[in-house]
Amino acid sequence: MDWIERLENHTVTIYDSTTSITFPQYLVKTVRDILQYRFAWSNFVKTGLRIRYRRSVLGFFWSLLNPLISLVVIATAFSFLFNRDIKSFGIFLFAGMLPYQYISTSIQQATLSLINAEGYLKKVYLPQMLFPLITVSIETVNFIFSLFALYIIALFFGATFSPTVFLLPIVILIFFFFNLGLGMFLSVLNVFFRDTPNIVTVLFSALFYATPVIYTLDRLPENLQRIFKLNPLLYFVKLSRLVILGDAPMHFWDWMIPIIFALVALLIGCWMMMKSEGKVVYRL
Amino acid sequence: MMPIIEFENVSVQVRAYTNPTPTLKETFVSLFAKHKGATSYAEFFALRDVNLKIYEGERVGILGLNGAGKSTMLKVIAGIYRPHTGRVIVRGEVTPLLETRAAINPELTGRDNIYQYGAIHCIPAEYVRSKEQEIIDFSELGDFINVPAKYYSTGMFSRLVFSIATMIDPDILIIDEVFSAGDSSFVEKATNRLLGLLDKSRAVFFVSHNIEQVLRICDRILVLQEGRVINDGPSVEMAQFYKENIISKRKIGMVNRFLVEKLKERNG
Numbered sequence: 001m002d003w004i005e006r007l008e009n010h011t012v013t014i015y016d017s018t019t020s021i022t023f024p025q026y027l028v029k030t031v032r033d034i035l036q037y038r039f040a041w042s043n044f045v046k047t048g049l050r051i052r053y054r055r056s057v058l059g060f061f062w063s064l065l066n067p068l069i070s071l072v073v074i075a076t077a078f079s080f081l082f083n084r085d086i087k088s089f090g091i092f093l094f095a096g097m098l099p100y101q102y103i104s105t106s107i108q109q110a111t112l113s114l115i116n117a118e119g120y121l122k123k124v125y126l127p128q129m130l131f132p133l134i135t136v137s138i139e140t141v142n143f144i145f146s147l148f149a150l151y152i153i154a155l156f157f158g159a160t161f162s163p164t165v166f167l168l169p170i171v172i173l174i175f176f177f178f179n180l181g182l183g184m185f186l187s188v189l190n191v192f193f194r195d196t197p198n199i200v201t202v203l204f205s206a207l208f209y210a211t212p213v214i215y216t217l218d219r220l221p222e223n224l225q226r227i228f229k230l231n232p233l234l235y236f237v238k239l240s241r242l243v244i245l246g247d248a249p250m251h252f253w254d255w256m257i258p259i260i261f262a263l264v265a266l267l268i269g270c271w272m273m274m275k276s277e278g279k280v281v282y283r284l
Numbered sequence: 285m286m287p288i289i290e291f292e293n294v295s296v297q298v299r300a301y302t303n304p305t306p307t308l309k310e311t312f313v314s315l316f317a318k319h320k321g322a323t324s325y326a327e328f329f330a331l332r333d334v335n336l337k338i339y340e341g342e343r344v345g346i347l348g349l350n351g352a353g354k355s356t357m358l359k360v361i362a363g364i365y366r367p368h369t370g371r372v373i374v375r376g377e378v379t380p381l382l383e384t385r386a387a388i389n390p391e392l393t394g395r396d397n398i399y400q401y402g403a404i405h406c407i408p409a410e411y412v413r414s415k416e417q418e419i420i421d422f423s424e425l426g427d428f429i430n431v432p433a434k435y436y437s438t439g440m441f442s443r444l445v446f447s448i449a450t451m452i453d454p455d456i457l458i459i460d461e462v463f464s465a466g467d468s469s470f471v472e473k474a475t476n477r478l479l480g481l482l483d484k485s486r487a488v489f490f491v492s493h494n495i496e497q498v499l500r501i502c503d504r505i506l507v508l509q510e511g512r513v514i515n516d517g518p519s520v521e522m523a524q525f526y527k528e529n530i531i532s533k534r535k536i537g538m539v540n541r542f543l544v545e546k547l548k549e550r551n552g
Binding site for chain 2: 015016017036037039040042043044047051119120121122123124125126277278281282283
């Protein structure tokens with residue numbers, strides 16, 4: 001049991017109210033925490049995925065079936081309304097809607113992650129950012145599976161294969177950090193202000209129509225376009241569409257804008273975590 | 285010799301909410317209301333200016349009435365509660381045996397819970413694997429180990445928790461109350477294992493309402509009242525002090541007093 005002996009010479013200062021930690025130091029500490037608790041992270045993700053579909057007849061198949069059914073419904077309705085070919089509209093819709101839903105469910109679930117972890121936070125020491133991290137990771141795994149499965153179906157229905165899909169891992173990573181950042185921020189906010197999940201849900205159901213998911217931006221009047229361009233999700237949906245479909249040239253800013261948003265979200269999330277550290281457990 | 289656990293002027297402030305989760309409307313209304321109904325809470329000290337040094341080999345018992353701050357003290361040592369002022373230094377690894385339902389996910393099977401506990405406490409998976417069979421045998425769960433813990437009887441549940449939580453040899457052991465283990469045959473087994481763990485650990489913290497139990501295990505006792513350490517010394521004298529000065533007078537603890545006041549207020 002060498003690992004226990006190694007710890008025995010270890011000094012752990014649990015808390016010292018006379019010294020405070022700077023933000024860069026906190027970021028370093030966060031990375032160290034994740035490395036130290038990586039087994040807890042992977043364990044929670046694995047069991048979380050397993051619990052979700054346990055005892056359902058179709059099991060993991062639902063993570064494919066769920067988006068597929070909503071895609072078919074929306075594609076049928078709007079291809080009829082907009083008078084468009086259902087196949088090409090369906091493919092266009094798939095490339096935008098799935099990433100949108102990934103952002104929306106990740107952030108909504110992550111908002112609840114800290115209060116749902118009350119049972120753990122009050123009984124053992126765990127770094128609190130672990131819980132939004134776990135939630136977003138679970139949604140990411142789900143997203144990757146459904147994206148892969150639906151992409152194959154889309155190819156079958158006549159989507160053209162584009163080599164840009166091999167850039168998808170980078171895109172997913174950018175999405176992941178964006179979701180994690182906002183998720184960390186909102187999960188803490190929810191501890192202090194329990195209306196947060198309701199506001200987030202309403203916001204995302206409105207954003208679904210305010211983001212060019214079922215339509216393209218150029219269908220809107222000029223002055224409305226300018227307002228819609230303030231919505232960060234637009235750039236995420238645009239990037240994922242460019243990469244999945246490969247139907248338009250990519251520009252530098254198509255990548256840079258989502259990257260900047262993801263980094264800003266991550267910094268805001270970490271800052272919120274730092275500000276609330278040691279306070280959350282008293283407010284659950 | 286360096287103390288294993290050091291408290292320097294440690295205070296913990298706890299909020300007791302009458303309405304722990306104000307909604308948007310309530311928060312908004314209470315911004316203007318004279319009588320702050322929605323966000324009303326009272327802050328009281330669960331621990332107040334505690335100074336403490338625990339050295340290697342000491343077995344420390346904590347006596348106090350409900351709400352005196354016993355559990356809070358253990359949670360501060362375990363790193364769960366962060367004190368609002370002061371400094372806590374712990375030199376070593378803490379094994380907390382706090383509440384019986386500690387960090388068990390009822391949705392997971394007994395076996396999955398073994399691994400989850402290991403992961404949460406940063407115990408290497410190989411080590412957990414080497415202990416897995418021993419834990420299952422000790423808990424006497426048999427085939428039930430593959431059933432989600434929510435289907436367990438109370439006795440099975442506490443047997444599982446006990447067997448998992450005692451899988452590692454502790455460095456600094458902190459125990460809150462005695463693990464309630466279902467049937468009498470298990471209690472005996474559990475007590476023996478607990479006594480074995482006490483011998484292996486460098487320092488022991490023990491909280492119980494049962495003076496006899498504390499006397500049997502501990503050589504030093506802290507007497508807590510309303511968040512303060514009001515006496516500290518050899519166990520026999522302290523047990524005597526506790527009986528004479530606290531139990532006989534039996535003051536209402538801080539939390540209880542707060543609730544009584546709130547009730548009076550509400551009833552006009």
